[in-house]
Amino acid sequence: MTMSYGPLLFLGILLTLASSWVGLVLMPHRQLGSLTQHTDTNTAAIFPAARAGEAQQGAEHYRSLGCVYCHTQQVRPEGYGSDLERGWGRRRTVSRDYIHDRTVMLGTMRTGPDLTNIGERQSDAAWHYRHLYNPQITSPGSIMPPHAFLFETRAIGPSGRSTNALVLEGAFAPPAGTEVVPTRRAEQLVAYLRSLKSSGDLPEAPVKKEEAK
Amino acid sequence: MSHQSQTPRSQTLRALLPGDVGAGSGGDVQTGGVQKAALAEIDASCRVPVLFFFLSGLGWLIAGSLLAIVASIKLHSPGFLGAWEWLGFANVRTAHLNTVIYGFASQVSVGVSLWLMCRLCRIPLPAPGLVTVANLFYNLGVTVGVVGILRGDSTAIEWLEMPRYATPILFVSYALIAVWTIVTFRLRAERHLYVSQWYLLAAVLWFPWLYGTAQVMLLLEPVRGVVQAAVNWWFAHNVLGLWFTPIGLASIYYFIPKVIGRPIHSYYLSVLGFWSLALFYNWNGMHHLVGGPLPAWMITISIVASVMMLIPVITVAINHHFTMLGHFGKMRQSPTLRFIVFGAVSYTLASLQGVASALRSVSEVTHFTHHTIAHAHLGMYAFFTMVMFGAMYYILPRITQREWPSNGLISLHFWGVALGIVLYVVPMSLMGFLQGTKLNDPTIRFLDVVQFTLPWLKLRTVAGLLLVVGHVAFVGNVAWLLVRMFEPYRKPVVRILTGEAETLAAGK
Ligand code: HEM
Numbered sequence: 256m257t258m259s260y261g262p263l264l265f266l267g268i269l270l271t272l273a274s275s276w277v278g279l280v281l282m283p284h285r286q287l288g289s290l291t292q293h294t295d296t297n298t299a300a301i302f303p304a305a306r307a308g309e310a311q312q313g314a315e316h317y318r319s320l321g322c323v324y325c326h327t328q329q330v331r332p333e334g335y336g337s338d339l340e341r342g343w344g345r346r347r348t349v350s351r352d353y354i355h356d357r358t359v360m361l362g363t364m365r366t367g368p369d370l371t372n373i374g375e376r377q378s379d380a381a382w383h384y385r386h387l388y389n390p391q392i393t394s395p396g397s398i399m400p401p402h403a404f405l406f407e408t409r410a411i412g413p414s415g416r417s418t419n420a421l422v423l424e425g426a427f428a429p430p431a432g433t434e435v436v437p438t439r440r441a442e443q444l445v446a447y448l449r450s451l452k453s454s455g456d457l458p459e460a461p462v463k464k465e466e467a468k
Numbered sequence: 469m470s471h472q473s474q475t476p477r478s479q480t481l482r483a484l485l486p487g488d489v490g491a492g493s494g495g496d497v498q499t500g501g502v503q504k505a506a507l508a509e510i511d512a513s514c515r516v517p518v519l520f521f522f523l524s525g526l527g528w529l530i531a532g533s534l535l536a537i538v539a540s541i542k543l544h545s546p547g548f549l550g551a552w553e554w555l556g557f558a559n560v561r562t563a564h565l566n567t568v569i570y571g572f573a574s575q576v577s578v579g580v581s582l583w584l585m586c587r588l589c590r591i592p593l594p595a596p597g598l599v600t601v602a603n604l605f606y607n608l609g610v611t612v613g614v615v616g617i618l619r620g621d622s623t624a625i626e627w628l629e630m631p632r633y634a635t636p637i638l639f640v641s642y643a644l645i646a647v648w649t650i651v652t653f654r655l656r657a658e659r660h661l662y663v664s665q666w667y668l669l670a671a672v673l674w675f676p677w678l679y680g681t682a683q684v685m686l687l688l689e690p691v692r693g694v695v696q697a698a699v700n701w702w703f704a705h706n707v708l709g710l711w712f713t714p715i716g717l718a719s720i721y722y723f724i725p726k727v728i729g730r731p732i733h734s735y736y737l738s739v740l741g742f743w744s745l746a747l748f749y750n751w752n753g754m755h756h757l758v759g760g761p762l763p764a765w766m767i768t769i770s771i772v773a774s775v776m777m778l779i780p781v782i783t784v785a786i787n788h789h790f791t792m793l794g795h796f797g798k799m800r801q802s803p804t805l806r807f808i809v810f811g812a813v814s815y816t817l818a819s820l821q822g823v824a825s826a827l828r829s830v831s832e833v834t835h836f837t838h839h840t841i842a843h844a845h846l847g848m849y850a851f852f853t854m855v856m857f858g859a860m861y862y863i864l865p866r867i868t869q870r871e872w873p874s875n876g877l878i879s880l881h882f883w884g885v886a887l888g889i890v891l892y893v894v895p896m897s898l899m900g901f902l903q904g905t906k907l908n909d910p911t912i913r914f915l916d917v918v919q920f921t922l923p924w925l926k927l928r929t930v931a932g933l934l935l936v937v938g939h940v941a942f943v944g945n946v947a948w949l950l951v952r953m954f955e956p957y958r959k960p961v962v963r964i965l966t967g968e969a970e971t972l973a974a975g976k
Contacts, residue, residue: 261653261654261661264661264666264669265669265673267743267746268669268670268673268674268746269673271746271747271750272673272674272677272678272706272710272746272750274747274750274751275702275750275751275753276677276681276702276750278751278769279698279702279751279753279754279766279769279770280681280685280698280699280702283694283695283698283762283763283766284685284691284695284699286763287692287693287694287695287762287763288691288692288693288695289692290692290693318622318623318624319620319621319622319624320556320558320620321556321557321558321559321561321562321622321624322558323558323624324557324558324561324562325557325558327836329759329760329761331759331760332759335759335828335832336759336832336907336908337907337908337909337910340910341910341914347761348760348761349761350693350694350761350762350763351693352761353693353694353761354692354693356693357690358623358624358625358690358696359693359694359696359697360624361694361697361757361760361761362836363626363756363835363836363840364836364837364840364841365836365837365907366543366918368914390546394915396915396918396919397546397915397918398543398544398546398918398922399546400542400546400550400556400557401546401547401550402556403550403551404551404552404553
């Protein structure tokens, strides 16, 4: 009985997995591993733009804090889901959009909204700080966890409130005489969030003409 | 039944029954000069290493369940334990996944597969001390990895979150265990291979390959761009399909015929089921990226392969469920059978749900929702974990030579987890579907979708508490059993194993 013949079994077991290892691991590595930036012939704009050092640091915090478990960074194509209609992007995302990411965090859960283009949608750093400090301030009813540990509550110095102190009112205000300021981590994380923009015109994913400005 | 009878009838039967059936007093049959060991001798050789794997696995199950409850509560009450960074939702959720997958499920799998392999090969485990050392190493790796995750060192690569300084320890232990399983297989005294052995062998060959590839291409020398996502899901999906699933199926194939004393429904279906799984499952991974930024051909291949999974799923379903036909009554006496059959039925359901979720039109709705979480628990818990519980109910009394101390705790365990997981998976699947429908309707505000999920998320916490009750009952019973190991053997008071074809060799 062939199924009692060990070597044949071994061979079959190894060959089956080898097939998808070549097909789904090596082939994409060859096909996509060397994608480069695209330069627009009309505007000389380069997509996707490389990330500044500050934002690159922020990406590490995004990874370490596990934002990916509630947020995706991928926009699905027109007619598939309502990603474009929700304003999460002006075009779908494609392989080239991710070439600068040290860790690609596409995500699989949308407990929170997609963040591919959050830098375009919400460029106000102060909003991000208040939201991160406690999402209930900007988005009552949110289930995003508060990240107060990314901020420092300290006594207001003799020269008065710091310029970067958060504007917090009512129940969210810190005790009298103190102020809440972002730590380096918060600053880098927000720099990263504000850098998230994937809507440059690409040959493989053009932005629809009437919307592209 | 004589193992050397050459009549065609018994040839077929041999292929359909585990090799150790009817060999209760064995040890006298010679094949190719290798002496087949007595079952009691095999069980004794497995005692220490298998107990190590089971007990540390159960320790991680308790830890993982508590982490799960915290994660679940945080999802509807985000302020809960909010001040501690290391207990942040993402940390706790990730620690939950890694403790239950690598700490609990994988370790219990290794224990079960070592024991099954020895039983089916009819030899005592060679050098059990070596396997025990691998176990200690392995637990060191999991501990370092989970602490790393809680410290914020997670890689954020799903199913591979343990930091780079922990994974090599795990890889070496896995490799050691795999090599040892293959050595055991090579030394086998029983030349005939039973279907469970095919699956076990496949699992131990596949897993190190998967884990090794993922480690090199994602942690050590990360590939660029979305190739990471491809490798990630090739790995993560195959951990389920080519590591846990084969061990789960091997156990079902072993325990159903063993407990009811009846051969597997069809040999040819088991061959077809095995090879079609081997062919199709490993191409499935990209169905986690439908609509994503990968080339269409990759996604399409995986969707097609997912649909092809109907072949192994249906053949295995026929084979398992038809074997059981007319014997469901035995589930009352045998806790093993009760858990195993629950798991076998869940395997069919989880697979069908998986095939459906891979279709473009369904994935459009369910992909980014709690439907996926429900599916994960239907597969990993209702199928795999239940099968492992069933296997442990059979194996533990044999390696300890003691009966289960408490029938009541067994019932509490079964009903706690059975009700708990149904209450988890059914509402969550439905909720995910509705959540996805709402997300796809741009006129509904995002925060309203969030609000919609809240009551369902609270229900999940309740379901999780039921699961915890079951886990504590089981661990209590196991602890009690261990205490009994140190008492002189007494004739068992409760005889819950009487329904199982191979009863304990009492007094031997
Ligand atoms: C004790 C009761 C349990 C509860 C309350 C529970 C709860 C949870 C929660 C809240 C998540 C995260 C969901 C999200 O990110 O939205 C999760 C993820 C997960 N859990 Fe559990 N869990 C339990 C037991 C288990 C067990 C025993 C296993 C496996 C043996 C398991 C396997 C998983 C897996 C694989 C995931 C990741 C799912 C994915 O990313 O698709 N869970 N669980």
